[in-house]
Amino acid sequence: MGVLGELALVSVLKTFTLAPLVMGFVAVFWITQRFDFTFAGYFVFGAYAPLLLRSFGLSMNWFNLIIVMVLFPALVSLILEATVYWQIYRSEQGRMKFLVASIGVYAIIENTMAILFGDKSVQTFPSLSSTVISFANCSASLGLLFGAGIGVISASVFLLVLKYSSLGLTARAVVADHQLARFHGINVMRIHGLVLGTGAALASIGGFSASLDSFAIPSAGMQPLILAVVVTLATPVLKVRRAWVLTIAFMGIESVVSFWLSSRFAPAITYGVFFVVAVLVGRREMAASYRGL
Amino acid sequence: MVDYVLSVIPIAFFFAIVSFGGVLLWGLYRFPAMSLGAFFGVGAYAAALLIGFGIEHIIALVLATVVAAVAGWLLGATVQGVARDAAVVCTFALQVCLGSLFLNWTAVTGGSMGIGGLSHEFLSFLPFRFEGKWVVTSVAAVVFAQATYIVLQRSRFSITVSASGESEHLSSGFGIPPRMVSGTVFAVSHGWAGFSGALFALYVGYIHPSNFGVSESIFVLAIVAAAGTRSYLYALALSILMVGLPEAVRFLDADILFIEKVRACIVGSVLLAVVWIASASSGGEDMEDSERDSA
Numbered sequence: 238m239g240v241l242g243e244l245a246l247v248s249v250l251k252t253f254t255l256a257p258l259v260m261g262f263v264a265v266f267w268i269t270q271r272f273d274f275t276f277a278g279y280f281v282f283g284a285y286a287p288l289l290l291r292s293f294g295l296s297m298n299w300f301n302l303i304i305v306m307v308l309f310p311a312l313v314s315l316i317l318e319a320t321v322y323w324q325i326y327r328s329e330q331g332r333m334k335f336l337v338a339s340i341g342v343y344a345i346i347e348n349t350m351a352i353l354f355g356d357k358s359v360q361t362f363p364s365l366s367s368t369v370i371s372f373a374n375c376s377a378s379l380g381l382l383f384g385a386g387i388g389v390i391s392a393s394v395f396l397l398v399l400k401y402s403s404l405g406l407t408a409r410a411v412v413a414d415h416q417l418a419r420f421h422g423i424n425v426m427r428i429h430g431l432v433l434g435t436g437a438a439l440a441s442i443g444g445f446s447a448s449l450d451s452f453a454i455p456s457a458g459m460q461p462l463i464l465a466v467v468v469t470l471a472t473p474v475l476k477v478r479r480a481w482v483l484t485i486a487f488m489g490i491e492s493v494v495s496f497w498l499s500s501r502f503a504p505a506i507t508y509g510v511f512f513v514v515a516v517l518v519g520r521r522e523m524a525a526s527y528r529g530l
Numbered sequence: 531m532v533d534y535v536l537s538v539i540p541i542a543f544f545f546a547i548v549s550f551g552g553v554l555l556w557g558l559y560r561f562p563a564m565s566l567g568a569f570f571g572v573g574a575y576a577a578a579l580l581i582g583f584g585i586e587h588i589i590a591l592v593l594a595t596v597v598a599a600v601a602g603w604l605l606g607a608t609v610q611g612v613a614r615d616a617a618v619v620c621t622f623a624l625q626v627c628l629g630s631l632f633l634n635w636t637a638v639t640g641g642s643m644g645i646g647g648l649s650h651e652f653l654s655f656l657p658f659r660f661e662g663k664w665v666v667t668s669v670a671a672v673v674f675a676q677a678t679y680i681v682l683q684r685s686r687f688s689i690t691v692s693a694s695g696e697s698e699h700l701s702s703g704f705g706i707p708p709r710m711v712s713g714t715v716f717a718v719s720h721g722w723a724g725f726s727g728a729l730f731a732l733y734v735g736y737i738h739p740s741n742f743g744v745s746e747s748i749f750v751l752a753i754v755a756a757a758g759t760r761s762y763l764y765a766l767a768l769s770i771l772m773v774g775l776p777e778a779v780r781f782l783d784a785d786i787l788f789i790e791k792v793r794a795c796i797v798g799s800v801l802l803a804v805v806w807i808a809s810a811s812s813g814g815e816d817m818e819d820s821e822r823d824s825a
Contacts (some may be wrong), residue, residue, distance in 0.1 A: 272615055321802065325806055328808075328810075331809070334808070334809055337562050340751070340801065341752070341797075341798040342798065343798070344794055344801070348795045352795070355787075459744065460626070466619050470616050502630075502631075502634060504634070505630040508624075511627075512620050512623040512624050512627060515612070519612030519613045519617055519619075520611050523613045
Protein backbone atom coordinates (compact mmCIF):
# COMPACT_ATOMS: atom_id res chain seq x y z
CA MET A 238 0.00 0.00 0.00
CA GLY A 239 1.48 3.36 -0.98
CA VAL A 240 1.48 6.71 0.73
CA LEU A 241 -1.95 7.56 -0.63
CA GLY A 242 -3.38 4.33 0.70
CA GLU A 243 -1.89 4.93 4.13
CA LEU A 244 -3.27 8.48 4.19
CA ALA A 245 -6.69 7.18 3.18
CA LEU A 246 -6.57 4.52 5.90
CA VAL A 247 -5.54 7.03 8.59
CA SER A 248 -8.31 9.40 7.41
CA VAL A 249 -10.91 6.65 7.67
CA LEU A 250 -9.68 5.57 11.11
CA LYS A 251 -9.65 9.17 12.37
CA THR A 252 -13.15 9.62 10.98
CA PHE A 253 -14.28 6.59 12.94
CA THR A 254 -12.79 7.99 16.18
CA LEU A 255 -14.62 11.29 15.66
CA ALA A 256 -17.78 9.63 14.33
CA PRO A 257 -19.70 9.70 17.64
CA LEU A 258 -19.25 13.47 17.94
CA VAL A 259 -19.96 14.21 14.27
CA MET A 260 -22.91 11.86 13.88
CA GLY A 261 -24.39 12.94 17.21
CA PHE A 262 -24.03 16.59 16.29
CA VAL A 263 -25.50 16.06 12.82
CA ALA A 264 -28.48 14.12 14.19
CA VAL A 265 -29.11 16.70 16.91
CA PHE A 266 -29.18 19.44 14.27
CA TRP A 267 -31.57 17.46 12.07
CA ILE A 268 -33.98 16.90 14.94
CA THR A 269 -33.68 20.10 16.97
CA GLN A 270 -32.35 22.58 14.36
CA ARG A 271 -29.70 23.71 16.84
CA PHE A 272 -25.93 24.15 16.75
CA ASP A 273 -24.93 23.08 20.24
CA PHE A 274 -21.32 24.19 20.86
CA THR A 275 -21.49 22.56 24.30
CA PHE A 276 -20.65 19.37 22.42
CA ALA A 277 -17.04 20.56 22.20
CA GLY A 278 -17.09 20.72 26.00
CA TYR A 279 -18.51 17.20 26.30
CA PHE A 280 -15.82 16.04 23.86
CA VAL A 281 -13.10 17.48 26.12
CA PHE A 282 -14.84 16.01 29.15
CA GLY A 283 -14.78 12.55 27.55
CA ALA A 284 -11.07 12.89 26.78
CA TYR A 285 -10.38 13.62 30.45
CA ALA A 286 -12.78 10.94 31.79
CA PRO A 287 -10.00 8.44 32.70
CA LEU A 288 -8.05 11.19 34.47
CA LEU A 289 -11.19 12.27 36.32
CA LEU A 290 -11.64 8.70 37.54
CA ARG A 291 -8.05 8.56 38.73
CA SER A 292 -8.17 11.95 40.40
CA PHE A 293 -11.32 11.02 42.34
CA GLY A 294 -9.69 7.76 43.46
CA LEU A 295 -12.12 5.55 41.53
CA SER A 296 -10.92 2.34 39.96
CA MET A 297 -10.54 2.28 36.18
CA ASN A 298 -13.19 -0.15 34.94
CA TRP A 299 -15.83 -0.02 32.24
CA PHE A 300 -18.69 0.52 34.71
CA ASN A 301 -17.12 3.62 36.25
CA LEU A 302 -15.95 4.83 32.88
CA ILE A 303 -19.45 4.58 31.40
CA ILE A 304 -20.96 6.42 34.37
CA VAL A 305 -18.46 9.26 34.12
CA MET A 306 -18.10 9.35 30.34
CA VAL A 307 -21.66 8.65 29.18
CA LEU A 308 -24.21 9.22 31.91
CA PHE A 309 -22.73 12.38 33.41
CA PRO A 310 -22.63 14.44 30.16
CA ALA A 311 -26.08 13.13 29.21
CA LEU A 312 -27.43 14.19 32.59
CA VAL A 313 -25.80 17.63 32.37
CA SER A 314 -27.25 18.08 28.90
CA LEU A 315 -30.75 17.04 30.05
CA ILE A 316 -30.61 19.43 33.01
CA LEU A 317 -29.36 22.29 30.83
CA GLU A 318 -32.08 21.60 28.30
CA ALA A 319 -34.84 21.44 30.91
CA THR A 320 -33.75 24.56 32.75
CA VAL A 321 -31.96 26.95 30.41
CA TYR A 322 -31.67 25.89 26.80
CA TRP A 323 -35.31 25.27 25.99
CA GLN A 324 -36.26 28.72 27.24
CA ILE A 325 -33.49 30.34 25.21
CA TYR A 326 -34.42 28.40 22.10
CA ARG A 327 -38.05 29.45 22.32
CA SER A 328 -37.25 33.17 22.59
CA GLU A 329 -36.93 35.62 19.71
CA GLN A 330 -33.86 34.81 17.55
CA GLY A 331 -33.72 31.61 19.60
CA ARG A 332 -31.32 29.63 17.39
CA MET A 333 -28.71 32.38 17.45
CA LYS A 334 -29.06 32.99 21.20
CA PHE A 335 -28.83 29.26 21.84
CA LEU A 336 -25.58 29.09 19.84
CA VAL A 337 -24.10 31.96 21.88
CA ALA A 338 -25.24 30.46 25.20
CA SER A 339 -23.79 27.07 24.29
CA ILE A 340 -20.44 28.78 23.56
CA GLY A 341 -20.60 30.08 27.13
CA VAL A 342 -21.13 26.56 28.53
CA TYR A 343 -18.29 25.27 26.34
CA ALA A 344 -15.99 27.94 27.82
CA ILE A 345 -16.97 26.85 31.34
CA ILE A 346 -16.25 23.15 30.67
CA GLU A 347 -12.99 23.78 28.79
CA ASN A 348 -11.59 26.05 31.47
CA THR A 349 -12.76 23.82 34.32
CA MET A 350 -10.74 21.00 32.75
CA ALA A 351 -7.76 23.38 32.43
CA ILE A 352 -8.08 24.31 36.11
CA LEU A 353 -8.28 20.64 37.15
CA PHE A 354 -5.60 19.17 34.87
CA GLY A 355 -3.55 22.11 33.59
CA ASP A 356 -3.27 23.68 30.16
CA LYS A 357 -0.76 21.21 28.75
CA SER A 358 -1.57 18.04 26.83
CA VAL A 359 -1.76 14.83 28.88
CA GLN A 360 -1.61 11.26 27.58
CA THR A 361 -4.42 9.24 29.10
CA PHE A 362 -3.24 5.83 27.86
CA PRO A 363 0.47 6.19 26.88
CA SER A 364 0.88 2.46 26.25
CA LEU A 365 -1.91 2.43 23.64
CA SER A 366 -0.71 5.45 21.70
CA SER A 367 2.91 4.31 21.67
CA THR A 368 2.21 0.75 20.48
CA VAL A 369 2.27 0.69 16.69
CA ILE A 370 0.77 -2.12 14.65
CA SER A 371 1.86 -2.67 11.05
CA PHE A 372 -0.10 -4.48 8.37
CA ALA A 373 0.05 -4.42 4.56
CA ASN A 374 2.86 -1.82 4.65
CA CYS A 375 0.63 0.42 6.78
CA SER A 376 1.03 1.35 10.38
CA ALA A 377 -1.38 2.69 12.97
CA SER A 378 -1.21 3.00 16.72
CA LEU A 379 -3.18 0.61 18.88
CA GLY A 380 -4.91 3.63 20.39
CA LEU A 381 -6.12 4.77 16.96
CA LEU A 382 -7.46 1.29 16.18
CA PHE A 383 -9.20 1.00 19.56
CA GLY A 384 -10.56 4.54 19.28
CA ALA A 385 -11.82 3.87 15.77
CA GLY A 386 -13.50 0.68 16.93
CA ILE A 387 -15.24 2.34 19.90
CA GLY A 388 -16.21 5.30 17.74
CA VAL A 389 -17.65 3.41 14.80
CA ILE A 390 -19.58 1.00 17.04
CA SER A 391 -21.16 3.73 19.18
CA ALA A 392 -22.00 5.94 16.19
CA SER A 393 -23.46 2.99 14.27
CA VAL A 394 -25.58 1.88 17.24
CA PHE A 395 -26.92 5.43 17.58
CA LEU A 396 -27.74 5.68 13.86
CA LEU A 397 -29.38 2.23 13.87
CA VAL A 398 -31.51 3.21 16.87
CA LEU A 399 -32.45 6.39 15.04
CA LYS A 400 -33.43 4.41 11.97
CA TYR A 401 -35.18 1.32 13.34
CA SER A 402 -36.44 1.92 16.90
CA SER A 403 -39.78 3.46 17.80
CA LEU A 404 -37.95 6.31 19.51
CA GLY A 405 -36.01 6.91 16.31
CA LEU A 406 -39.23 6.88 14.34
CA THR A 407 -40.70 9.48 16.68
CA ALA A 408 -37.56 11.61 16.34
CA ARG A 409 -37.76 11.38 12.56
CA ALA A 410 -41.40 12.41 12.72
CA VAL A 411 -40.25 15.54 14.56
CA VAL A 412 -37.65 16.13 11.81
CA ALA A 413 -40.32 15.84 9.12
CA ASP A 414 -42.80 18.24 10.73
CA HIS A 415 -42.63 19.10 14.39
CA GLN A 416 -46.03 20.82 14.39
CA LEU A 417 -47.73 17.77 12.94
CA ALA A 418 -45.79 15.55 15.34
CA ARG A 419 -47.03 17.69 18.23
CA PHE A 420 -50.63 17.38 16.99
CA HIS A 421 -50.19 13.60 17.00
CA GLY A 422 -49.33 13.71 20.71
CA ILE A 423 -45.54 13.54 20.45
CA ASN A 424 -43.84 15.51 23.21
CA VAL A 425 -41.39 17.49 21.07
CA MET A 426 -39.61 18.98 24.10
CA ARG A 427 -38.97 15.48 25.48
CA ILE A 428 -37.60 14.31 22.13
CA HIS A 429 -35.31 17.34 21.94
CA GLY A 430 -34.06 16.63 25.48
CA LEU A 431 -33.46 12.95 24.77
CA VAL A 432 -31.63 13.64 21.52
CA LEU A 433 -29.47 16.32 23.10
CA GLY A 434 -28.66 13.99 26.02
CA THR A 435 -27.74 11.15 23.68
CA GLY A 436 -25.69 13.52 21.52
CA ALA A 437 -23.82 14.75 24.62
CA ALA A 438 -22.99 11.17 25.63
CA LEU A 439 -21.81 10.45 22.07
CA ALA A 440 -19.64 13.59 22.02
CA SER A 441 -18.06 12.45 25.26
CA ILE A 442 -17.39 8.98 23.81
CA GLY A 443 -15.84 10.71 20.77
CA GLY A 444 -13.49 12.64 23.07
CA PHE A 445 -12.51 9.45 24.84
CA SER A 446 -11.87 7.51 21.63
CA ALA A 447 -9.86 10.39 20.11
CA SER A 448 -7.73 10.69 23.27
CA LEU A 449 -6.70 7.01 23.01
CA ASP A 450 -4.55 7.82 19.98
CA SER A 451 -3.26 11.24 20.94
CA PHE A 452 -3.76 13.07 24.22
CA ALA A 453 -6.20 15.09 26.23
CA ILE A 454 -5.95 18.88 26.10
CA PRO A 455 -8.60 21.43 27.18
CA SER A 456 -8.79 23.09 23.76
CA ALA A 457 -9.14 19.75 21.90
CA GLY A 458 -12.87 20.13 21.29
CA MET A 459 -12.83 23.06 18.91
CA GLN A 460 -11.43 21.48 15.73
CA PRO A 461 -13.69 18.37 15.75
CA LEU A 462 -16.67 20.57 16.57
CA ILE A 463 -16.08 22.89 13.63
CA LEU A 464 -15.66 19.79 11.45
CA ALA A 465 -19.03 18.55 12.78
CA VAL A 466 -20.66 21.93 12.10
CA VAL A 467 -19.41 22.03 8.52
CA VAL A 468 -20.47 18.42 7.89
CA THR A 469 -23.89 19.32 9.32
CA LEU A 470 -24.20 22.35 7.07
CA ALA A 471 -23.20 20.37 4.00
CA THR A 472 -25.42 17.35 4.64
CA PRO A 473 -29.11 17.31 3.71
CA VAL A 474 -31.46 16.08 6.41
CA LEU A 475 -31.23 12.32 7.17
CA LYS A 476 -28.55 11.66 4.54
CA VAL A 477 -26.31 9.65 6.83
CA ARG A 478 -24.09 8.24 4.08
CA ARG A 479 -23.30 11.78 2.88
CA ALA A 480 -22.28 12.74 6.42
CA TRP A 481 -19.84 9.80 6.60
CA VAL A 482 -18.33 10.56 3.19
CA LEU A 483 -17.91 14.27 3.99
CA THR A 484 -16.26 13.54 7.32
CA ILE A 485 -13.81 11.16 5.64
CA ALA A 486 -13.16 13.76 2.93
CA PHE A 487 -12.43 16.52 5.46
CA MET A 488 -10.16 14.27 7.50
CA GLY A 489 -8.47 13.31 4.22
CA ILE A 490 -7.86 16.98 3.37
CA GLU A 491 -6.22 17.49 6.76
CA SER A 492 -4.06 14.38 6.38
CA VAL A 493 -2.96 15.38 2.86
CA VAL A 494 -2.17 18.96 3.91
CA SER A 495 -0.22 17.72 6.93
CA PHE A 496 1.74 15.23 4.84
CA TRP A 497 2.49 17.16 1.64
CA LEU A 498 2.32 20.81 2.55
CA SER A 499 3.06 21.56 6.15
CA SER A 500 1.92 20.06 9.41
CA ARG A 501 2.29 23.51 10.98
CA PHE A 502 -0.22 25.08 8.60
CA ALA A 503 -2.55 22.09 8.45
CA PRO A 504 -4.99 23.43 11.10
CA ALA A 505 -5.13 26.89 9.49
CA ILE A 506 -5.66 25.45 6.00
CA THR A 507 -8.26 23.00 7.29
CA TYR A 508 -10.17 25.79 9.06
CA GLY A 509 -9.86 27.86 5.89
CA VAL A 510 -11.48 25.02 3.94
CA PHE A 511 -14.20 24.79 6.60
CA PHE A 512 -14.79 28.54 6.24
CA VAL A 513 -15.17 28.29 2.46
CA VAL A 514 -17.47 25.26 2.69
CA ALA A 515 -19.61 26.98 5.35
CA VAL A 516 -19.92 30.08 3.13
CA LEU A 517 -20.89 28.05 0.07
CA VAL A 518 -23.39 25.88 1.93
CA GLY A 519 -24.79 28.84 3.86
CA ARG A 520 -25.40 30.67 0.58
CA ARG A 521 -27.20 27.64 -0.82
CA GLU A 522 -29.33 27.39 2.31
CA MET A 523 -30.19 31.09 2.11
CA ALA A 524 -31.06 30.81 -1.59
CA ALA A 525 -33.31 27.85 -0.79
CA SER A 526 -35.09 29.80 1.94
CA TYR A 527 -35.66 32.71 -0.52
CA ARG A 528 -37.16 30.30 -3.01
CA GLY A 529 -39.47 29.08 -0.26
CA LEU A 530 -40.74 32.57 0.52
CA MET B 531 -1.48 49.65 43.94
CA VAL B 532 -2.54 52.87 42.17
CA ASP B 533 0.02 52.21 39.43
CA TYR B 534 -1.40 48.71 38.98
CA VAL B 535 -4.96 50.00 38.71
CA LEU B 536 -3.83 52.62 36.21
CA SER B 537 -2.03 49.94 34.21
CA VAL B 538 -5.23 47.86 33.94
CA ILE B 539 -7.47 50.74 32.81
CA PRO B 540 -6.07 50.94 29.23
CA ILE B 541 -6.61 47.17 28.76
CA ALA B 542 -10.26 47.54 29.85
CA PHE B 543 -10.69 50.45 27.46
CA PHE B 544 -9.14 48.52 24.56
CA PHE B 545 -11.63 45.71 25.12
CA ALA B 546 -14.40 48.30 25.38
CA ILE B 547 -13.51 49.57 21.89
CA VAL B 548 -13.68 46.01 20.54
CA SER B 549 -17.00 45.41 22.30
CA PHE B 550 -18.47 48.58 20.70
CA GLY B 551 -18.03 46.77 17.40
CA GLY B 552 -19.85 43.80 18.88
CA VAL B 553 -22.71 46.06 19.97
CA LEU B 554 -22.99 47.46 16.45
CA LEU B 555 -22.88 44.02 14.89
CA TRP B 556 -25.18 42.18 17.27
CA GLY B 557 -27.40 45.03 18.38
CA LEU B 558 -28.04 46.75 15.11
CA TYR B 559 -27.15 44.17 12.48
CA ARG B 560 -28.24 41.12 14.52
CA PHE B 561 -24.99 39.27 13.89
CA PRO B 562 -23.04 37.91 16.89
CA ALA B 563 -19.66 37.82 15.14
CA MET B 564 -17.06 35.52 16.63
CA SER B 565 -14.12 37.03 14.78
CA LEU B 566 -13.51 40.25 16.74
CA GLY B 567 -10.81 38.65 18.90
CA ALA B 568 -8.89 37.59 15.79
CA PHE B 569 -9.13 41.07 14.27
CA PHE B 570 -7.89 42.53 17.55
CA GLY B 571 -4.89 40.33 16.77
CA VAL B 572 -4.73 41.37 13.11
CA GLY B 573 -4.36 45.00 14.21
CA ALA B 574 -1.77 44.12 16.84
CA TYR B 575 0.39 42.01 14.51
CA ALA B 576 0.04 44.48 11.64
CA ALA B 577 1.21 47.34 13.88
CA ALA B 578 4.07 45.27 15.32
CA LEU B 579 5.27 44.21 11.87
CA LEU B 580 5.02 47.71 10.40
CA ILE B 581 6.98 49.16 13.32
CA GLY B 582 9.49 46.36 12.77
CA PHE B 583 9.90 47.66 9.19
CA GLY B 584 10.82 51.06 10.62
CA ILE B 585 7.50 52.81 10.00
CA GLU B 586 6.46 55.59 12.39
CA HIS B 587 4.19 54.46 15.23
CA ILE B 588 1.29 56.74 14.34
CA ILE B 589 1.41 55.71 10.68
CA ALA B 590 1.65 52.05 11.73
CA LEU B 591 -1.41 52.54 13.92
CA VAL B 592 -3.40 54.02 11.04
CA LEU B 593 -2.22 51.38 8.56
CA ALA B 594 -3.01 48.55 10.99
CA THR B 595 -6.53 49.95 11.37
CA VAL B 596 -6.91 50.17 7.60
CA VAL B 597 -5.67 46.58 7.17
CA ALA B 598 -8.20 45.33 9.75
CA ALA B 599 -10.99 47.42 8.23
CA VAL B 600 -10.30 46.17 4.68
CA ALA B 601 -10.11 42.57 5.90
CA GLY B 602 -13.32 43.20 7.84
CA TRP B 603 -15.02 44.54 4.71
CA LEU B 604 -13.97 41.42 2.79
CA LEU B 605 -15.32 39.21 5.58
CA GLY B 606 -18.60 41.13 5.69
CA ALA B 607 -19.00 40.96 1.93
CA THR B 608 -18.20 37.23 1.98
CA VAL B 609 -20.67 36.24 4.70
CA GLN B 610 -23.43 38.40 3.23
CA GLY B 611 -26.07 36.18 1.70
CA VAL B 612 -25.09 33.29 3.93
CA ALA B 613 -27.72 31.85 6.30
CA ARG B 614 -27.18 33.65 9.60
CA ASP B 615 -26.16 30.77 11.85
CA ALA B 616 -23.86 29.39 9.11
CA ALA B 617 -22.35 32.87 8.85
CA VAL B 618 -21.68 32.92 12.60
CA VAL B 619 -19.96 29.55 12.19
CA CYS B 620 -17.89 31.09 9.35
CA THR B 621 -16.66 33.86 11.65
CA PHE B 622 -15.86 31.24 14.27
CA ALA B 623 -13.86 29.18 11.75
CA LEU B 624 -12.03 32.33 10.68
CA GLN B 625 -11.24 33.14 14.31
CA VAL B 626 -9.69 29.71 14.82
CA CYS B 627 -7.93 29.84 11.44
CA LEU B 628 -6.31 33.21 12.21
CA GLY B 629 -5.47 32.08 15.75
CA SER B 630 -3.71 29.07 14.26
CA LEU B 631 -1.82 31.31 11.83
CA PHE B 632 -0.71 33.62 14.65
CA LEU B 633 0.66 30.58 16.45
CA ASN B 634 2.22 28.69 13.55
CA TRP B 635 3.38 31.27 10.99
CA THR B 636 6.59 31.65 12.91
CA ALA B 637 8.46 33.60 10.23
CA VAL B 638 5.96 36.45 10.41
CA THR B 639 4.32 36.32 13.83
CA GLY B 640 7.16 34.88 15.87
CA GLY B 641 4.98 31.84 16.65
CA SER B 642 4.74 30.91 20.30
CA MET B 643 7.57 33.36 21.08
CA GLY B 644 5.40 36.27 19.97
CA ILE B 645 6.78 39.67 18.99
CA GLY B 646 8.41 41.80 21.63
CA GLY B 647 10.42 44.97 22.04
CA LEU B 648 7.74 47.34 20.76
CA SER B 649 8.57 50.77 22.09
CA HIS B 650 5.94 53.35 22.99
CA GLU B 651 8.01 56.43 22.49
CA PHE B 652 5.41 58.03 20.23
CA LEU B 653 3.63 59.21 23.37
CA SER B 654 6.70 61.08 24.59
CA PHE B 655 5.03 64.42 23.91
CA LEU B 656 2.52 63.78 26.73
CA PRO B 657 3.68 65.32 30.04
CA PHE B 658 2.79 62.29 32.21
CA ARG B 659 4.35 59.12 33.56
CA PHE B 660 4.01 55.89 31.56
CA GLU B 661 0.66 54.81 33.09
CA GLY B 662 -0.74 58.34 32.88
CA LYS B 663 0.13 58.62 29.20
CA TRP B 664 -1.67 55.41 28.40
CA VAL B 665 -4.72 56.19 30.50
CA VAL B 666 -5.08 59.48 28.66
CA THR B 667 -4.50 57.83 25.28
CA SER B 668 -6.96 55.01 25.96
CA VAL B 669 -9.61 57.42 27.26
CA ALA B 670 -9.20 59.53 24.13
CA ALA B 671 -9.45 56.41 21.96
CA VAL B 672 -12.61 55.23 23.75
CA VAL B 673 -14.24 58.66 23.47
CA PHE B 674 -13.37 58.85 19.78
CA ALA B 675 -14.62 55.32 19.11
CA GLN B 676 -17.81 55.83 21.07
CA ALA B 677 -18.47 59.13 19.30
CA THR B 678 -18.04 57.39 15.95
CA TYR B 679 -20.47 54.64 16.89
CA ILE B 680 -23.03 57.05 18.35
CA VAL B 681 -22.90 59.24 15.24
CA LEU B 682 -23.30 56.10 13.14
CA GLN B 683 -26.21 54.91 15.26
CA ARG B 684 -28.03 58.26 14.97
CA SER B 685 -27.49 58.57 11.22
CA ARG B 686 -29.76 57.28 8.50
CA PHE B 687 -27.23 54.54 7.89
CA SER B 688 -28.27 52.85 11.14
CA ILE B 689 -31.81 52.44 9.77
CA THR B 690 -30.33 50.85 6.68
CA VAL B 691 -28.19 48.52 8.81
CA SER B 692 -31.10 47.65 11.06
CA ALA B 693 -33.38 46.91 8.11
CA SER B 694 -30.73 44.80 6.43
CA GLY B 695 -30.10 42.96 9.71
CA GLU B 696 -33.80 42.17 10.04
CA SER B 697 -34.11 40.85 6.52
CA GLU B 698 -31.52 41.22 3.77
CA HIS B 699 -33.98 39.89 1.25
CA LEU B 700 -36.72 42.35 2.09
CA SER B 701 -34.41 45.36 2.47
CA SER B 702 -32.72 44.66 -0.87
CA GLY B 703 -36.21 44.91 -2.36
CA PHE B 704 -36.27 48.51 -1.08
CA GLY B 705 -33.00 49.27 -2.86
CA ILE B 706 -30.63 48.71 0.07
CA PRO B 707 -27.52 46.92 -1.26
CA PRO B 708 -26.97 44.14 1.31
CA ARG B 709 -23.32 43.52 0.43
CA MET B 710 -22.42 47.18 0.88
CA VAL B 711 -24.21 47.30 4.24
CA SER B 712 -22.66 44.06 5.49
CA GLY B 713 -19.19 45.08 4.27
CA THR B 714 -19.42 48.51 5.88
CA VAL B 715 -20.68 47.22 9.24
CA PHE B 716 -17.92 44.62 9.36
CA ALA B 717 -15.30 47.14 8.19
CA VAL B 718 -16.23 49.62 10.93
CA SER B 719 -16.45 47.09 13.75
CA HIS B 720 -13.41 45.05 12.75
CA GLY B 721 -11.44 48.17 11.85
CA TRP B 722 -11.95 49.53 15.37
CA ALA B 723 -11.02 46.11 16.77
CA GLY B 724 -7.80 46.32 14.72
CA PHE B 725 -7.14 49.85 15.98
CA SER B 726 -7.64 48.67 19.53
CA GLY B 727 -5.33 45.70 18.94
CA ALA B 728 -2.64 48.00 17.54
CA LEU B 729 -2.89 50.24 20.61
CA PHE B 730 -2.76 47.14 22.82
CA ALA B 731 0.44 45.99 21.09
CA LEU B 732 2.07 49.38 21.57
CA TYR B 733 0.96 49.55 25.20
CA VAL B 734 2.01 46.08 26.28
CA GLY B 735 5.15 46.08 24.10
CA TYR B 736 4.88 42.33 23.56
CA ILE B 737 2.21 40.32 21.77
CA HIS B 738 1.51 36.62 21.91
CA PRO B 739 -1.06 34.44 20.05
CA SER B 740 -2.84 33.66 23.34
CA ASN B 741 -3.91 37.32 23.51
CA PHE B 742 -6.09 36.89 20.42
CA GLY B 743 -7.71 33.48 20.79
CA VAL B 744 -11.26 32.15 20.86
CA SER B 745 -11.53 33.09 24.55
CA GLU B 746 -11.03 36.78 23.65
CA SER B 747 -13.89 36.59 21.17
CA ILE B 748 -16.07 34.88 23.78
CA PHE B 749 -15.05 37.57 26.26
CA VAL B 750 -16.17 40.33 23.88
CA LEU B 751 -19.38 38.46 23.11
CA ALA B 752 -20.11 38.16 26.84
CA ILE B 753 -19.60 41.90 27.31
CA VAL B 754 -21.92 42.63 24.40
CA ALA B 755 -24.55 40.17 25.61
CA ALA B 756 -24.41 41.55 29.15
CA ALA B 757 -24.41 45.16 28.03
CA GLY B 758 -27.60 44.80 26.13
CA THR B 759 -27.09 44.97 22.46
CA ARG B 760 -27.68 48.67 21.90
CA SER B 761 -25.82 50.36 24.74
CA TYR B 762 -22.22 51.54 24.30
CA LEU B 763 -21.97 53.01 27.81
CA TYR B 764 -22.95 49.71 29.40
CA ALA B 765 -20.38 47.99 27.20
CA LEU B 766 -17.72 50.39 28.51
CA ALA B 767 -18.76 49.89 32.14
CA LEU B 768 -18.85 46.11 31.74
CA SER B 769 -15.46 46.03 30.06
CA ILE B 770 -13.99 47.83 33.06
CA LEU B 771 -15.82 45.49 35.43
CA MET B 772 -14.97 42.25 33.60
CA VAL B 773 -11.33 43.15 33.04
CA GLY B 774 -10.96 44.70 36.49
CA LEU B 775 -12.63 42.13 38.74
CA PRO B 776 -10.50 39.12 37.78
CA GLU B 777 -7.44 41.35 38.07
CA ALA B 778 -8.39 41.83 41.73
CA VAL B 779 -7.83 38.07 42.20
CA ARG B 780 -4.13 38.62 41.43
CA PHE B 781 -3.72 40.09 44.91
CA LEU B 782 -4.69 36.68 46.35
CA ASP B 783 -1.28 35.29 45.33
CA ALA B 784 -2.88 32.71 43.05
CA ASP B 785 -1.26 31.13 40.00
CA ILE B 786 -1.66 33.27 36.84
CA LEU B 787 -2.92 30.31 34.78
CA PHE B 788 -5.52 29.61 37.47
CA ILE B 789 -6.67 33.24 37.42
CA GLU B 790 -6.96 33.22 33.63
CA LYS B 791 -9.03 30.05 33.66
CA VAL B 792 -11.26 31.25 36.49
CA ARG B 793 -11.81 34.46 34.54
CA ALA B 794 -12.74 32.46 31.43
CA CYS B 795 -15.20 30.37 33.50
CA ILE B 796 -16.77 33.57 34.86
CA VAL B 797 -17.03 34.95 31.32
CA GLY B 798 -18.74 31.76 30.11
CA SER B 799 -21.16 31.87 33.04
CA VAL B 800 -21.97 35.53 32.39
CA LEU B 801 -22.61 34.77 28.73
CA LEU B 802 -24.97 31.91 29.57
CA ALA B 803 -26.74 33.77 32.37
CA VAL B 804 -27.26 36.94 30.38
CA VAL B 805 -28.62 35.17 27.31
CA TRP B 806 -30.89 33.10 29.54
CA ILE B 807 -32.20 36.10 31.49
CA ALA B 808 -32.72 38.09 28.28
CA SER B 809 -34.59 35.15 26.73
CA ALA B 810 -36.72 34.64 29.83
CA SER B 811 -37.63 38.32 30.04
CA SER B 812 -38.50 38.51 26.34
CA GLY B 813 -40.88 35.58 26.93
CA GLY B 814 -41.13 32.30 25.11
CA GLU B 815 -42.86 32.13 21.83
CA ASP B 816 -43.99 29.37 19.61
CA MET B 817 -41.20 27.25 18.16
CA GLU B 818 -42.37 27.90 14.64
CA ASP B 819 -42.01 31.66 15.19
CA SER B 820 -38.47 31.36 16.46
CA GLU B 821 -37.50 29.22 13.50
CA ARG B 822 -39.07 31.69 11.10
CA ASP B 823 -37.14 34.53 12.80
CA SER B 824 -33.84 32.72 12.47
CA ALA B 825 -34.51 31.97 8.82
